[in-house]
Amino acid sequence: MEKWYLMTIVVLIGLTVRWTVSLNSYSGAGKPPMFGDYEAQRHWQEITFNLPVKQWYFNSSDNNLQYWGLDYPPLTAYHSLLCAYVAKFINPDWIALHTSRGYESQAHKLFMRTTVLIADLLIYIPAVVLYCCSLKDISTKKKIANVLCILLYPGLILIDYGHFQYNSVSLGFALWGVLGVSCDWDLLGSLAFCLAINYKQMELYHSLPFFCFLLGKCFKKGLKGKGFVLLVKLACTVVASFVLCWLPFFTEREQTLQVLRRLFPVDRGLFEDKVANIWCSFNVFLKIRDILPRHIQLIMSFCFTFLSLLPACIRLTLQPSSKGFRLTLVSCALSFFLFSFQVHEKSILLVSLPVCLVLSEIPFMSTWFLLVSTFSLLPLLLKDELLMPSVVTTMAFFIACVTSFSIFEKTSEEELQLKSFSISVRKYLPCFTFLSRMIQYLFLISVITMVLLTLMTVTLDPPQKLPDLFSVLVCFVSCLNFLFFLVYFNIIIMWDSKSGRNQKKIS
Amino acid sequence: MAAFTIAAGTGNWFSALALGVTLLKCLLIPTYHSTDFEVHRNWLAITHSLPISQWYYEATSEWTLDYPPFFAWFEYILSHVAKYFDQEMLNVRNLNYSSSRTLLFQRFSVIFMDVLFVYAVHECCKCIDGKKVGKELTEKPKFILSVLLMWNFGLLIVDHIHFQYNGFLFGLMLLSIARLFQKRHMEGAFFFAVLLHFKHIYLYVAPAYGVYLLRSYCFTANKPDGSVRWNSFSFVRVISLGLVVFLVSALSLGPFLALNQLPQVFSRLFPFKRGLCHAYWAPNFWALYNALDKVLSVIGPRGFLRCLTLCALSSFMFGWHVHEKAILLAILPMSLLSVQKAGDASIFLILTTTGHYSLFPLLFTAPELPIKILLMLLFTIYSISSLKTLFRWSFTLVAQAGVQWRDLSSPHPPPTGFKQFSCLCLPSYWDYRHAPPCPANFCLFVCFWRRSFILVA
Numbered sequence: 001m002e003k004w005y006l007m008t009i010v011v012l013i014g015l016t017v018r019w020t021v022s023l024n025s026y027s028g029a030g031k032p033p034m035f036g037d038y039e040a041q042r043h044w045q046e047i048t049f050n051l052p053v054k055q056w057y058f059n060s061s062d063n064n065l066q067y068w069g070l071d072y073p074p075l076t077a078y079h080s081l082l083c084a085y086v087a088k089f090i091n092p093d094w095i096a097l098h099t100s101r102g103y104e105s106q107a108h109k110l111f112m113r114t115t116v117l118i119a120d121l122l123i124y125i126p127a128v129v130l131y132c133c134s135l136k137d138i139s140t141k142k143k144i145a146n147v148l149c150i151l152l153y154p155g156l157i158l159i160d161y162g163h164f165q166y167n168s169v170s171l172g173f174a175l176w177g178v179l180g181v182s183c184d185w186d187l188l189g190s191l192a193f194c195l196a197i198n199y200k201q202m203e204l205y206h207s208l209p210f211f212c213f214l215l216g217k218c219f220k221k222g223l224k225g226k227g228f229v230l231l232v233k234l235a236c237t238v239v240a241s242f243v244l245c246w247l248p249f250f251t252e253r254e255q256t257l258q259v260l261r262r263l264f265p266v267d268r269g270l271f272e273d274k275v276a277n278i279w280c281s282f283n284v285f286l287k288i289r290d291i292l293p294r295h296i297q298l299i300m301s302f303c304f305t306f307l308s309l310l311p312a313c314i315r316l317t318l319q320p321s322s323k324g325f326r327l328t329l330v331s332c333a334l335s336f337f338l339f340s341f342q343v344h345e346k347s348i349l350l351v352s353l354p355v356c357l358v359l360s361e362i363p364f365m366s367t368w369f370l371l372v373s374t375f376s377l378l379p380l381l382l383k384d385e386l387l388m389p390s391v392v393t394t395m396a397f398f399i400a401c402v403t404s405f406s407i408f409e410k411t412s413e414e415e416l417q418l419k420s421f422s423i424s425v426r427k428y429l430p431c432f433t434f435l436s437r438m439i440q441y442l443f444l445i446s447v448i449t450m451v452l453l454t455l456m457t458v459t460l461d462p463p464q465k466l467p468d469l470f471s472v473l474v475c476f477v478s479c480l481n482f483l484f485f486l487v488y489f490n491i492i493i494m495w496d497s498k499s500g501r502n503q504k505k506i507s
Numbered sequence: 508m509a510a511f512t513i514a515a516g517t518g519n520w521f522s523a524l525a526l527g528v529t530l531l532k533c534l535l536i537p538t539y540h541s542t543d544f545e546v547h548r549n550w551l552a553i554t555h556s557l558p559i560s561q562w563y564y565e566a567t568s569e570w571t572l573d574y575p576p577f578f579a580w581f582e583y584i585l586s587h588v589a590k591y592f593d594q595e596m597l598n599v600r601n602l603n604y605s606s607s608r609t610l611l612f613q614r615f616s617v618i619f620m621d622v623l624f625v626y627a628v629h630e631c632c633k634c635i636d637g638k639k640v641g642k643e644l645t646e647k648p649k650f651i652l653s654v655l656l657m658w659n660f661g662l663l664i665v666d667h668i669h670f671q672y673n674g675f676l677f678g679l680m681l682l683s684i685a686r687l688f689q690k691r692h693m694e695g696a697f698f699f700a701v702l703l704h705f706k707h708i709y710l711y712v713a714p715a716y717g718v719y720l721l722r723s724y725c726f727t728a729n730k731p732d733g734s735v736r737w738n739s740f741s742f743v744r745v746i747s748l749g750l751v752v753f754l755v756s757a758l759s760l761g762p763f764l765a766l767n768q769l770p771q772v773f774s775r776l777f778p779f780k781r782g783l784c785h786a787y788w789a790p791n792f793w794a795l796y797n798a799l800d801k802v803l804s805v806i807g808p809r810g811f812l813r814c815l816t817l818c819a820l821s822s823f824m825f826g827w828h829v830h831e832k833a834i835l836l837a838i839l840p841m842s843l844l845s846v847q848k849a850g851d852a853s854i855f856l857i858l859t860t861t862g863h864y865s866l867f868p869l870l871f872t873a874p875e876l877p878i879k880i881l882l883m884l885l886f887t888i889y890s891i892s893s894l895k896t897l898f899r900w901s902f903t904l905v906a907q908a909g910v911q912w913r914d915l916s917s918p919h920p921p922p923t924g925f926k927q928f929s930c931l932c933l934p935s936y937w938d939y940r941h942a943p944p945c946p947a948n949f950c951l952f953v954c955f956w957r958r959s960f961i962l963v964a
Contacts, residue, residue, distance in 0.1 A: 005888060005889075005892035006892075008888055009885060009888055009889055009892075012881055012884055012885045012888070013885065015877075015881055016531070016878065016881045016882060016885065017531075017534065019877045019878055019881065020531075020534035020535060020538070020878060021534065023537045023538060023874055024537055106873075106874075107873075110873055110874055117877075388533065388536065389534065392530050392533045392534055393534075395526075395530055396527065396530045399523055399526055399527060399530075403520070403523045
């Protein structure tokens, strides 16, 4: 069958799954007084439409920052303003100042879900299609299967179309950035990535790999000539895009500072709620959040984060390659997720996106990671009554990956890209031949644990003394899995470059 | 891990397709459902809480039981599972009761019963010969047929959004067709008889079955030129067929005959007093006329399938109180023909696109609008592209076909190079070896086809 027909069918399947998931409940539905993320987005439309720009990030009688104050960068605010203009056209009651608080109706839900779909269709989906078409060394059928699997990734669908957020915008811009930078359109790529950062500050998790990759490219071109020119051009692009987005907030120093204070709330502590991260899991055994003072916590998380991501970033700067770039995106984002300050469970999507990008190269491990990442969102999804869509989309994703990539046939050391690592280890331990089988058993254990925990969380009631037992167990198990993946991805980055250098020596 | 590979691995595309569409049906659970939901809940309540003698008399709700007894027994069995979900739905007085558990149970029951439909599609695929082995999977006729049947847009939105139980009923019909293709005529007749007692709307296509079984099963031999050998009529076979139909009907209507309730049952099934006999017979008369005209020339299961589709279409055009959903009765059997001959494929594409589009008013709520548009686009793009690839057409030839249709009433025969695509060539596929029918019949037949397509579109 011709390529474009198949691609259209795959995109239509993705859109159908998205819209059917959006028929379900959203976060905070019918739960006054605070409601949830859905009400937050509606509230931002109200604020940005009715108040002047100078008051958006400040506490005032019209803008109570305690009730879902804006805490994303300006581009989110502009997007909300755009949606508000459309809302005004359809029904002004939806964004009337003060009186529209907690507004809920079928028509309004339809409107909000449509805004998510349009944003997705304009930014994220074209990026995915173009990215998969630009992949080298794989057949057209595999490219289309790749698009299907990425579009069916349950985590993004459930958070954006279920819980209600606009992650597809920031992730879409980041993907355009990856595309641009990988295809040597460095300026456009960095512009797109700056837009992503200015939409959600969490995209800073991806900023180091971008920086290292582009720096590495400049070094390769020679710092005395073309490299320097490229560096200057990139710096100008970044500065210009930031200035453009923050223009209304650069007029006064206090404005800029207040926005920064809203974006980086260092006063809120090491973590909030349950998240599958090292600090939350460690807190189960030792209550570090209460023992250590705030500034020590900050320094500790800073150190751990940077220590864990430094090797990969240095490797990337010295040997910039497209594949290394994508793997470093994974490991960097994962390091930030596991060790950083004030991480939310939804930030796992920032790791999932780069993993989707390496799906065609390491299908088995990527599918496993993406399943775990969806599982780690379970407590949040159960709160939003999204159990059925999450189970169905996870199964659909799993079936798509298994049939497209035959993942269970690609578990040899060669396929897992662990060959050079195991050869190095075998120099010291000749009996180290069981790596592949060990990983398969770990996969089986992991999947069985996830299924059991899901069943337990859904059917059983937690004991009286430990009401959060199941959420904590889910976070703990996910954290262990993520640590394993952190080690794995770092190994393949470090040993992959080594074999690359060896091959160069040989040839 | 090896077991995993075998289970999940290569070549099991059929299970992947079936599982995929089942997951899509699960995602459609929270969509809008029509009054048919309440109809079936009411029937669950009636069959569970009342004795048999009351089933066809109960009228608390406006949605009285008006399907044949086998369907009532089916609802009775379902009600015994329903009681574990929500006891309240089985109360006859609970009109319009639709708790979340009721919704879950009803939706899951439709999805579960579709297993029969999947099995029937599997059997139909066995009857399709995959011409050149070694072609790509997505270009094999079996694959295309499985997608066209299991992912049929009309069936998805009527059963899993609007809410009905057409899936397993069409499964029974496709199973009976598959058995007839496999020359297991008795089983085919049995399945069709059972189907009639589940939903009597299939009476519309009963003439096709009757004529085909008479011709291919009761007359056991043919003359060398393909026409019927009159002295090969087998009374044993006629009687055994009659016995099968009689036994099934006895099982179904027997209890009500014993209770002297047959007139009441029939008045519920055919709810039109005097108009019934006159109007209800009309499509059958046409279908019968067309079918009888071909009674000597219907040879082979493919001819039977064409006759069946013709009966379904004529009943759709002229029947009494026909629902738009009845177009599925023509579309689904036609799918079997579409993957085998290019001409059938072109007709199928027009029928299916217009037929499915005619189902749009069934879902009129705003949240379901994107779903029906997306699913319709999905099915239409897939069917056009896959059938086009299968038969390697160019669009110019199809356009020619469209232009030529307006000349159908002319007595001149079509140009030779064109025979493959125009519906005029249907008679040439009927594979009869004796003289063509007289021009009057021919023109009537052709005009009927032409008019039916214009009217449906």
